[in-house]
Amino acid sequence: MYAKGQAVIGLMEELAPKSYAVQDDKIGLQLGTLSKEIRKVLVALDVTDEVVDEAIREQADLIIAHHAIIYRPLPHIQTDTPAGRLYEKLIKHDIAVYISHTNLDVADGGINDMMAEAIGLTDTEPLDEVHTDKLKKLIVYAPKEHADKIRQVMFDAGAGWIGDYSHCSFNIEGTGTYLPREGTHPYKGEQGKLQKADEVRIETIVPQSVERKVVQAMLKVHPYEEVAYDLFVLDLKTRTFGLGRAGKLDTPVTLQELCEKVKQAFDVPTLRVVGDPNRMIRKAAVLGGSGSRYVRHAQFRGAEVLVTGDIDYHTAHDALAAGIALIDPGHNVEKIMKQGVADYLEQKLAERKWTTAVVASQVNTEPFRFV
Template identity: 35%
Template sequence: MRLADVVALVEGWYPPHRAEEWDSVGLVCGDPDAEVRSILLAVDPVQAVADEAVAGAADLVIVHHPLYLRGTTTVAASTSKGRVVHDLIRSGCALLTAHTNADSPAGGVSEAIATALGLSEIRPLDPDPHEPRDKIVTFVPLSHADQVRTALAEAGAGSIGDYDSASFVSPGQGRFRPLAGANPTIGTVGDLEVVEEERIEVVADRSIRSRVLAALIRTHPYEEPAYDVLELADLPDPTRGSGRIGVLPDEVTLREFADHAASVFPQTAGGLRVAGDPERPVTRVALCGGAGDFLLGAARRAGADVYVTSDLRHHPASESVEDGGPALIDVAHWAAESLWLPVLRDRLVDALGARPNDTVGVSVHISTTTTDPWTFRV
C-alpha cells in the first residue's frame, strides 16, 4: 500500500477542507510513493511517540494534533518539533495529521467518545450544514438517456450517502422548432418536432457543478440541450457537527455517571473534575472532544443533564452552572481524544486488510505512550 493511498483513504473519511481555517492538517512529512506496512496511531506528535514509531519500525504515524499548528519557518533539529521531523524522516516514517476535520464527522472524535460512554440516539450537538448541493435536471431523447445518466454519475452526480448513480427518471415529450442556422440532431429546420424524452434528475455537490454540466453537455445529443440547475436548501447534516448528544440506557446519578466516565477514559494525573449536585439525575449526555466550552450554551439548549468536555475555563464554567446549565465533567484533553484511536484503527484494518498474495498486509497499532502533559498531582 502506497502512502498516498493511505492518505487518500483517511482524508476520504476526514476531508481536509472540513478543517477549521486556523487548523493545520494533512501530510507533514513522507514520500507519497513510499510503501506502508506498519501504521502507528497517537494523539500527539511528541518525541516519545516518534521514539515509539522508530523503535517499532512504523512507516506512518497518524496523529490527531498538528505538529506545526501555528506554522514554522524551520524544521531544524535544534527545536523539539524539528527533532521529531528529523527522527521520522531518518527512519523512513511519514506523519499525517487529522485534527478538526476528524472532530465532527461520523466516525470522528466526538462520536467515538459518545459510543464509548454507551450513549444511544447519538446526534451532533451543533450540526453542520450539508455540503451545498444542486439538483440538476435535463431532458434527453430515449436513445441517449442511458449514456447521459452514466456520464453524470461518472462526473460525481447522484452520490447520496453510501450510494452512487442515484437518479430519478420520468417520461415526457420534448417540443421544439429548429430555426435557420440550426443543425438539429432530430427534426428539420422550420418544422415543429415532438420527441419522446426522459426527464433525468440528479443531485450533486455544488463544488463539482461545472464538471457535471460539462459532462451533460458533452454527452447530450442535442445541439442546445435544455437543463435546470436548482440550488438546494442548506439543511443541517444529521451525521456531522460539533460535539454529540445522546441518552443513557437508564437514569443514574451524576456521581454514578462520573464513576462510569472515569472507567471509560484512560487514567491521568488530573482525573475528572465534576461540577454539580452528586445526586442530580442524569439521562441526557452532551459532550465534545477537545476544548469544548464554546458549546456550553448548545448543551443547555439541548436539555443535557451533564456536559462532558476538556479544558473548561473558570468563568464560562462558573457562569454556566450559575445560570442553570447542565452539570459539567472536565476530562483530560488527551484522555478524551484517545478514544478515537480504536475507531480509526478498526476503520483502517477493515479498509486495508491483507492484499492479494500478501500474508502480512498492513498492521495498525495504537500508541501505548501517554502524552497527557500533566504527570502528577499534589
C-alpha cells in the same frame, strides 16, 4: 500488495473529509511524502519524541495523528530545538505525518461519536453546526445496457439520497453520437465512422462529501473510453455536521454514577466535576478536547451535563450558576480516536486486499500526572 500513501489518506478522508475542518485548522500532510508504499500506519493522538520512537520500532511509514506538529509558519528548522529534533528524526526515518483534527471531530463516526457511544448516548445531534454538506447534481450518459449497473454503483457510493429516500434518479433515453478519431478504442463503432448509440441520461443527487467517491465508482464501471458527465452545484443543502454531540442516556443515572462511567469509558484515573453528585442525568453532551466555549451550546440542546476537557475556573462558576453540570476528564480523552481510526483503516484496507498494517499507538501522551 501495500497501499500507496495517497490511497491510505483517501480512505482516511472518506471518514473525515478535509472540507469538514473549521477555518484555518492545521490539517493534512504536514511532513514527508505520500508518494510511496505504506507498509504500516501508526495512529496517534499526539506526535511526540516517544511516539516517533514507537513508529521507528514498528517500522511505520506513516503517522496519522489528531494534533498537529506544525501550528504556524516556520521561520527556520533548528535541529538543536525540541521541535527541530522531532522533524529531523521523522525526516531521517522517512516517516510522513498526516493530521486529521477538527474534521475528525465533526465527522460521522469521528471522535465525538466515539465518545458519545462510549458513555451510551443515543439519538445524538451536534452541539455546534460548522459544516453543511452541499448538494450537486450528477448527470452521466451511459449505454442503455450498462445503465442499471452504473446507477447502482453510484447509489452504493452515497448518491441518490433525498431526505429519507434513497436510490433517487431521473432517466431519459435518447441517442448519443460520437466519431472515434485516430488512436481511440471505442466501446462500439470504428475509427473514422460516426456512431449512434442508444443511451440513458442518468441524473442523481450527490452530497459534496462523497462526490469523489461517487464519480470514481461511476468511472470504474462505465464502458466508455471517454465518459461524458456533468456536475452542477445546487442551491440546496443536505446534512449538517458539527462539533460535539448531545444525546439521551438509555437509563438515567446520577452525576456521580456518570462520573464513574466516564472514568471507565475513557480510562482516566480521576476527573473534575461541577454540580450536585446526586443529580439525576437523563441527557448529556460530549465534546472532545477543550470545551469551555460550548457549555451554552450543550445547555441549549437540553443537556444536563457536558463531558469535556480544559474547563477553566470562571466557566465552572458560570455553569454552576446556569444549572448545568460539568465533567472534565481532561483533553487527553481524545485518545479514543487511536483504536477507533486504526480499526476503521484496517477494515477498509482489508476490503481492498491491501496488506498495509495499521496499529494504534500505545504511548501515553497525557502531560499531566495525578498525585
